[in-house]
Amino acid sequence: MANGNTRREVLRGGLAVAGLGVLGIPEWALPAIAQGDELVPFTDIPENFSTTPRPERRRLDLRKIDGPYTPRDQFFTTHHHAIPEVDAASFRLKVTGLVERPMELSLDELKGLGSSELDAGFECSGNSPNSVQSLAGNGRWTGVPLRTVLTEAGVKTEGREIVFFGADHGEEEVLFRGRKFPVDQQYGRSLTRDQALADAPLLAHALNGEPLTAYQGSPLRLFVPGWYGMANVKWLAQIHVQEERYLGKYQARWYRTLRGEMIDGELKWKETAITKMQLKSVIARVTREARQLNVLGFVLNDGTPLRSVEVRVDDGPWQPATMDPSTSAKYSWKLFTYAWRGATPGEHTLVSRATDVNGRVQPTEAELESKKTFLENNSQFPRTVMVS
Ligand SMILES: Nc1nc2c(c(=O)[nH]1)N[C@H]1C(S)=C(S)[C@@H](COP(=O)(O)O)O[C@H]1N2
Ligand SMILES: [Mo]
Numbered sequence: 001m002a003n004g005n006t007r008r009e010v011l012r013g014g015l016a017v018a019g020l021g022v023l024g025i026p027e028w029a030l031p032a033i034a035q036g037d038e039l040v041p042f043t044d045i046p047e048n049f050s051t052t053p054r055p056e057r058r059r060l061d062l063r064k065i066d067g068p069y070t071p072r073d074q075f076f077t078t079h080h081h082a083i084p085e086v087d088a089a090s091f092r093l094k095v096t097g098l099v100e101r102p103m104e105l106s107l108d109e110l111k112g113l114g115s116s117e118l119d120a121g122f123e124c125s126g127n128s129p130n131s132v133q134s135l136a137g138n139g140r141w142t143g144v145p146l147r148t149v150l151t152e153a154g155v156k157t158e159g160r161e162i163v164f165f166g167a168d169h170g171e172e173e174v175l176f177r178g179r180k181f182p183v184d185q186q187y188g189r190s191l192t193r194d195q196a197l198a199d200a201p202l203l204a205h206a207l208n209g210e211p212l213t214a215y216q217g218s219p220l221r222l223f224v225p226g227w228y229g230m231a232n233v234k235w236l237a238q239i240h241v242q243e244e245r246y247l248g249k250y251q252a253r254w255y256r257t258l259r260g261e262m263i264d265g266e267l268k269w270k271e272t273a274i275t276k277m278q279l280k281s282v283i284a285r286v287t288r289e290a291r292q293l294n295v296l297g298f299v300l301n302d303g304t305p306l307r308s309v310e311v312r313v314d315d316g317p318w319q320p321a322t323m324d325p326s327t328s329a330k331y332s333w334k335l336f337t338y339a340w341r342g343a344t345p346g347e348h349t350l351v352s353r354a355t356d357v358n359g360r361v362q363p364t365e366a367e368l369e370s371k372k373t374f375l376e377n378n379s380q381f382p383r384t385v386m387v388s
Contacts, residue, residue: 100156
């Protein structure tokens, strides 16, 4: 999977002889850009936009998406504090608070508890057109189910809130009625007991079969599939079980949305916590293959199955896109393609929209107007390209 070229060559060479149909891989699913294919340039990417400045603040160049898995060394990275140094050999995960058996587990002890794999993508809740949607990626995560560890520790009945602390920390200014209280605090996030004991959350130690990098939270991170990135606590150091709600900065204050909602004909202002990913589709890449243009994009959401993804060219009708069967896992991002025929030279606008089985439709920018804060921007993302 880290080896797109080889896969491409295999598919073009050996497999082509064997016949693609035998393997059920549709022609469009061929990875990357074939020899002779060319990228059709976007005209909406700011000139000073750089996707890979430093490994500790990396952005994904969407035009490089060539298969289901984002290579570990292209995966975006972001965090609030300095990167902590955590030595995998002496690492111990602490489990404390309202548990029958408080624990300190080494990485090997954790791995001994079980192993599970999960295809899942996520984006930062701040991902938006401003960052050319570069804060997103998809991978195969390996880890220990969180539930296994919590069951091993035995969560007491009063333990209703499960708090996850990273090893990274920094000063938080807690504002209380006009007064500031500076405190040094670890990055912390919480899940309710039910969320934490569900099937999906993983304590992940590997991405695409390789150990997490220092920037991705090595040696261990929480992974909550279907949620925005802030839930996936990196450099996980401690799981603390408590009765009361956790109201730390990155739980209660930093990751929330203010939006207006009409309830019974009256406007109500709602402040909500940022949790599950809102339905979003993004056009990532346009390539030319002989006379046809291929549009490729991805969809991220909370795992709700999709009903459709559609693409519109300029002021034309919405046209159905084709879904990539290799990305059908519940929490995987879903790749889609659209064969754009008869494109004329000049600048064109392309936009996609996703609809889920519950009839939820990805909103336009105008439809998100009542959302006042900038996180959770899942609006349709019109792209402009220059066809030569
Ligand atoms: N310990 C810790 N975990 C963290 C963060 C952080 O600042 N500290 N940032 C969160 C946010 S906001 C995001 S979007 C993801 C980014 O994960 P990535 O760098 O592997 O892409 O990590 C999350 N986990
Ligand atoms: Mo984020």
